[in-house]
Amino acid sequence: MPDAALPLDPAILPHSAGSALRRGITGKCPRCGGTHLFAKLLKPVERCRMCGQNWSIHSADDFPPYIAILLTGHLMAPVIILLGQSEALPQWAIMAIVLVLAASLIAAILQPAKGAVIALQWWLGLQGFAGHSGKAEAGVA
Numbered sequence: 001m002p003d004a005a006l007p008l009d010p011a012i013l014p015h016s017a018g019s020a021l022r023r024g025i026t027g028k029c030p031r032c033g034g035t036h037l038f039a040k041l042l043k044p045v046e047r048c049r050m051c052g053q054n055w056s057i058h059s060a061d062d063f064p065p066y067i068a069i070l071l072t073g074h075l076m077a078p079v080i081i082l083l084g085q086s087e088a089l090p091q092w093a094i095m096a097i098v099l100v101l102a103a104s105l106i107a108a109i110l111q112p113a114k115g116a117v118i119a120l121q122w123w124l125g126l127q128g129f130a131g132h133s134g135k136a137e138a139g140v141a
């Protein structure tokens with residue numbers, strides 16, 4: 001059984017989708033919370049070094065960028081409106097400020113969004129995690 005993770009003390013497993021999501025958002029292994037979920041900026045580790053969970057079977061696809069763009073758009077809208085009302089700033093300066101802020105926000109949100117999507121897929125047993133969900137493992141109905 002190559003995808004089998006090591007058995008864990010039930011106290012270490014997350015007890016809700018919220019706690020699994022928090023671990024994923026902070027870049028920790030959603031199953032054990034003991035080590036890093038990501039090997040690189042957006043590439044999850046093959047297997048957790050502590051609990052052995054295989055994270056290569058996730059299928060986050062385009063959902064994390066969608067979340068990052070959605071949140072960035074909503075956070076940037078009032079900033080763009082306020083900057084647009086300013087008569088002190090030239091148009092090129094407003095454009096430069098908006099581009100830098102938007103790119104920075106997207107870059108800052110992408111990894112937490114991907115961690116959240118992977119954690120939610122694992123908790124619910126979606127995609128590659130079908131048949132061994134975190135919810136079932138933790139004994140949550």
Ligand SMILES: [Zn+2]
Nearest residue numbers: 029032048051
């Ligand atoms: Zn782990």
